[in-house]
């Protein structure tokens with residue numbers, strides 16, 4: 001297994017939550033990390049904590065010119081190299097089946113899927129030079145059905161399919177892929193989508209904790225451990241790895 005030390009890693013959506021925790025862990029372990037996001041204040045806070053090993057770049061993953069800036073920044077920070085792309089940026093999209101809005105669905109797929117496909121496409125050439133890896137952040141929403149969350153769940157299902165086809169297509173070029181399926185982690189994801197307030201979050205996460213076989217929600221650092229594994233494990237590609245405290249098992253005490 002490779003070591004992440006010395007690797008150049010681009011993490012989209014690294015200003016908060018799981019992306020930030022990936023940046024922390026990878027910097028602690030000696031990687032050079034470039035994080036992107038739309039909110040500069042969030043990125044600057046992470047940079048203040050992590051220092052010179054962490055580079056920040058403002059940008060929207062849905063905009064091609066911004067994606068080019070992100071990749072250029074990561075290559076610059078990595079002395080011309082990129083060893084791993086972590087497609088982490090995403091939003092939560094919930095809508096009832098009988099209330100679908102076409103623009104809403106297009107936005108969900110554009111942000112959560114198309115942006116990651118485009119960035120991955122652009123990263124192929126530098127990743128080929130380093131025999132690098134592309135990691136997608138999927139979700140337990142493809143293992144557990146949450147009514148109302150079909151727009152989000154289908155974007156995450158798309159990423160799992162993408163992970164397999166990309167593994168087959170890019171394997172001969174020595175680029176590996178992987179998809180992490182996290183269980184519940186307390187982040188801004190649902191707050192940003194306006195699904196609940198910070199006051200409600202505690203109750204919501206307590207309620208969902210019981211769905212996990214291990215009886216608790218996870219941390220971003222625990223998800224980051226899985227991401228690091230997929231980046232570094234040299235004979236692993238095309239897999240969906242559940243890092244989910246067992247929520248995906250669908251435990252039933254019936």
Ligand SMILES: NC(=O)c1ccc[n+]([C@@H]2O[C@H](COP(=O)([O-])OP(=O)(O)OC[C@H]3O[C@@H](n4cnc5c(N)ncnc54)[C@H](OP(=O)(O)O)[C@@H]3O)[C@@H](O)[C@H]2O)c1
Pocket residue numbers: 012013014015016017018019036037038039040042059060061062087088089090091111137138139140181182183184185186187188189190192
């Ligand atoms: N938290 C969970 O329980 C959980 C479970 C399973 C999977 N996930 C997945 O984990 C990943 C990280 O989410 P999180 O939970 O850590 O939530 P989060 O803190 O909200 O992180 C998502 C990040 O994506 C960025 N982002 C969103 N849209 C963007 C855009 N158009 N352009 C650039 N950046 C964008 C956001 O930054 P800006 O708004 O500043 O751009 C934010 O920093 C996501 O893929 C999510 O689907 C989360």
